Amino acid sequence: MTWRTVIGLEIHAQLSTRTKAFCACSTRFGDLPNRNTCPVCLGMPGALPVLNHEAVDLAVKAALSLHCQVRQVSVFARKNYFYPDLPKGYQITQYDRPLAEHGTIEAPMADGALRRIRIRRVHMEEDAGKSIHLPRGGDTLVDFNRCGVPLVEIVTEPDITSPEEAAACLKELRDVLRFIDACDGNMEQGSFRCDANVSVMREGDSVLGTRTELKNLNSFRFVQRGLEHEVQRHVALLESGIPVVQETRLFDSRTGLTHPMRSKEEAHDYRYFPEPDLQPLVVDSEWTARAAAALPPVPADFRRRMMEEYGLPFYDAEVLSATRDVAEYALAVLASGCDPKLASNWLMTEVLAVLKSTRSTAGQFPVAPSDVAGLVRLLSEQKLSVPLAKEVFARMWSERVGLAQCIRSVGTQVNDEDALVAVCRSVVDNAPAEVAKYLAGKTQIVSWFVGQAMGRTRGTGNPRMLTRIFTDLLEGRKNP
Numbered sequence: 001m002t003w004r005t006v007i008g009l010e011i012h013a014q015l016s017t018r019t020k021a022f023c024a025c026s027t028r029f030g031d032l033p034n035r036n037t038c039p040v041c042l043g044m045p046g047a048l049p050v051l052n053h054e055a056v057d058l059a060v061k062a063a064l065s066l067h068c069q070v071r072q073v074s075v076f077a078r079k080n081y082f083y084p085d086l087p088k089g090y091q092i093t094q095y096d097r098p099l100a101e102h103g104t105i106e107a108p109m110a111d112g113a114l115r116r117i118r119i120r121r122v123h124m125e126e127d128a129g130k131s132i133h134l135p136r137g138g139d140t141l142v143d144f145n146r147c148g149v150p151l152v153e154i155v156t157e158p159d160i161t162s163p164e165e166a167a168a169c170l171k172e173l174r175d176v177l178r179f180i181d182a183c184d185g186n187m188e189q190g191s192f193r194c195d196a197n198v199s200v201m202r203e204g205d206s207v208l209g210t211r212t213e214l215k216n217l218n219s220f221r222f223v224q225r226g227l228e229h230e231v232q233r234h235v236a237l238l239e240s241g242i243p244v245v246q247e248t249r250l251f252d253s254r255t256g257l258t259h260p261m262r263s264k265e266e267a268h269d270y271r272y273f274p275e276p277d278l279q280p281l282v283v284d285s286e287w288t289a290r291a292a293a294a295l296p297p298v299p300a301d302f303r304r305r306m307m308e309e310y311g312l313p314f315y316d317a318e319v320l321s322a323t324r325d326v327a328e329y330a331l332a333v334l335a336s337g338c339d340p341k342l343a344s345n346w347l348m349t350e351v352l353a354v355l356k357s358t359r360s361t362a363g364q365f366p367v368a369p370s371d372v373a374g375l376v377r378l379l380s381e382q383k384l385s386v387p388l389a390k391e392v393f394a395r396m397w398s399e400r401v402g403l404a405q406c407i408r409s410v411g412t413q414v415n416d417e418d419a420l421v422a423v424c425r426s427v428v429d430n431a432p433a434e435v436a437k438y439l440a441g442k443t444q445i446v447s448w449f450v451g452q453a454m455g456r457t458r459g460t461g462n463p464r465m466l467t468r469i470f471t472d473l474l475e476g477r478k479n480p
Helices: 053-065 163-179 220-239 285-293 299-310 314-320 324-335 340-358 369-380 386-399 403-410 417-429 432-439 443-456 463-478
Strands: 003-014 076-080 090-094 100-108 114-126 130-133 140-143 150-156 192-202 212-217 247-252 257-263
Touching (some): 053 100, 053 150, 053 163, 053 285, 090 114, 100 163, 163 192, 163 299, 212 220, 212 257, 220 247, 299 324, 314 340, 324 340, 324 369, 340 369, 369 386, 386 403, 417 463, 443 463
Antiparallel strands (some): 003 150, 003 192, 114 150, 130 140, 247 257
16 A cells, blocks of 8 residues: 655744743843743733834745735734633634735755655744753643743745655754845744644545644754554555544654654634734835845745856755855855865865864854865866965964965965976885885885875875875886
8 A cells, every 4th residue: 555645734933033922021032031021921800012113124025036926904812722822812823814824835855856846825923932840740830931032923835745855844944044134043042932733534535634743842853753653554544444643743763763742723712813902914015015125035036046057056056045144155155256066175174174163153264265266276286285285274264364474374286297296206215114115015005105196295296296296206217
């Protein structure tokens, strides 16, 4: 029996505002519990919400970056349910008239193929608080700091056909929101969370199977692992003649299994009705045009430019567009005129390694893109060896000096064959034991000779020329 997997995602992303959605309390993460609260976000009687327009602006930008149609008039609603971390007894959200609808995103897969996934809706809402369960059956504590933090919820159509696609879609969505500065995408702190709806159906059937929801998945790996287990569980149940129960489940990352949390609610369970304390939200055409004009490029734009204008393979383009500052830096290097692939290799190894080790961003990087391009040109013209180029690069970083000054102090690669032959002869004449090993058939020892010569030339010798010269000299010893 062949089964088809059907997955849809619901992503909750915290908008990058300093204050909450309907009050002036701080959204700062990590403050003491219940410090950032007021009568509005605690739901005190008589307290009235006031909409944060910065949150609306970020939500509009998020919708436009996902090619959605933004409604000129949307409506806030009350979603009613009772839980300890929801002090009002309802959540302010949007229901039948959301901010935006009918968008798309293209998720890049590991092989470079693009998977087009439709976005059903993008709407605004407020976050709930956080329940903290003490160990060993202890009390449950509630931190209300997160109550009222502005969120944008992004709901996809059930277009995703595998757990791998789901993880790729989620990553691309997070990267888009980070590139436009709408959300920091920090999954560990909970500012970017995912719920996944999954079902299976027999190949050829037209009716979707019963779905289950995986709640609060907070890493790409857990999304993929949780969905893989859930697909296997659905198939095993159906092939045994047991129906799948519609419910919300939690994924246990330690065991790789899911377990029931509660029965799955439907819309009528929440008794939605229009929020009486907020006017309809009007986003006119001028507001939308202004937001669209302020949008920076998203990851797909950077990848496309790197591949189409500079001929880079998909893997390189994906690595170099992981963050906006690195993507902008990489394009600046490529635009400065140098071998694109050699520049890409240098960026992915040397530059990203330094950024990672120093926990810096490309925006804080002291080496100008034009100097990286110049270094790559010297490499391609064989005026610098790789070891010498690494030394130059390290000096540019640590001493905050330009390429020209570093080259004056370090020097360029020596390509004078007569000078290199003299160095090589001296190395050979002073290494009889190593010469004997070469003559005995251990030809790989030629790299040892090259290393000796590189040391004597302070890394300026042309390694290709040195390898050829040493090979000629040592082969000549076989037939004196």
